[in-house]
Amino acid sequence: MPGDAVKVVLTSPRVAPGLLTRAAWQAFTDADEIGAAGGPMRPDVQALVGSGLVVTQVEGGPAEHWAWLSAAAADGRRVAWLVGEDGEPGLLRIVADQLSREPRPPYEVEILHGSYDVPGARLIDLVRVMDRLRRNCPWDQEQTHESLAKYLLEETYETLEAIDTGDRAHLREELGDLLLQVAFHSRIASEDLDDGFSVDDVAGDIVEKLIRRHPHVFGTVAAADAAAVEANWETIKAAEKQRTSVLEGIPLALPALALADKVLARAARQLPADHQLPPPVSDTDRIGAELLALVREARTLGIDPEQALRTTTHHLADEIRTNESAG
Structure with missing residues (x-):
C-alpha cells in the first residue's frame, strides 16, 4: 500500500x-x-x-x-x-x-x-423494505390483493397525469408508487403456501415473455419495421393463449374509449373494414355509434383516442382556470 x-x-x-x-x-x-x-x-x-x-x-x-x-x-x-x-x-x-x-x-x-451496483440493483432494496414492512407494520400486514386494488388504479391514473403534464420529477415519483404496488402484491402472493409466487417469479415471467415475443432480437426471425414486430407479437401471443375468441383477454373494465380501441383492433381480424352497426334506435345508440366511428378514425390516423380526449379536456380545464383568475 x-x-x-x-x-x-x-x-x-x-x-x-x-x-x-x-x-x-x-x-x-x-x-x-x-x-x-x-x-x-x-x-x-x-x-x-x-x-x-x-x-x-x-x-x-x-x-x-x-x-x-x-x-x-x-x-x-x-x-x-x-x-x-x-x-x-x-x-x-x-x-x-x-x-x-x-x-x-x-x-x-x-x-x-470495492464494488459497484449494477443497473436495477436498488430493486433489491425495495424487496427488502417491503419484506420488513409486511412483517412489522400493522397497516401493511392487514392489506390484501383486494384492499390494494384501488391504490393500484389510483397510482396508474396519477402516473398518466404525470405523463400528461410533462413533469419529469412527478413522473419519477409516480412510477415509484406504481412499482411499489407490484412489489406489494408480489409480497402478499408469496405468503400463499398452496399457490404462491414471488417478485422473482413475476420478473422471471415477464423476462421470458419478452424474449419469447421478440424473436427478431433474441432469435433469427426478421422484422423490417414496427408493424412486423407487432404482427409477430400477436401471432406468438395467439399461439400461446390458444383463445377461442379474438376478444378474449380484453379487460372489460377499461375506460370506454380505450375499450372501443381494443375491440376495434381485434374486430379488424374478423369483420370487413366497412362493417356497419345496426341503425340506432335511440339517442344513446346514435351517440355511441358516433363515438365508435371517431375511435375508428383515430385508429386510422394512429392516434390514441383516450389520450386525445384527455389532452383536449386538460386544455379546456386550463382555459376555465384562466377565466376564473381573470375574473
Missing part, C-alpha cells in the same frame, strides 16, 4: 460479499490491519475471513473507528477499513473533515469503491 496508510473501502450491499474489485482486494491483502464495525457475522467480514485475512472488530461509533484508524496509521501501519452496508456516513464525514483541516494528517487516506 505504498504512499497510502489508510484505505477506506466502500462496498454495495446489493452485490454478493466477496465480489470486490481488484483494487479492493489489493488494499486488504496489503494491509497490516483490517478493521470493521459490527459483529463477526457480517457477510462481507466473513468473506474476508474466509479468504484467510484477519479482521478486527472495532467497537464504538464513528469517532472511535477513526481513532483506531488514525492510531494505526500514526504507528506506521498500513490499515484498511471495510465500510458497512449503511455506508457509515458518520465515519466518512470525520474523514472528510480531517482531510480538509490544516495541518493535514502525516499519512495518506484514500476512499475507494
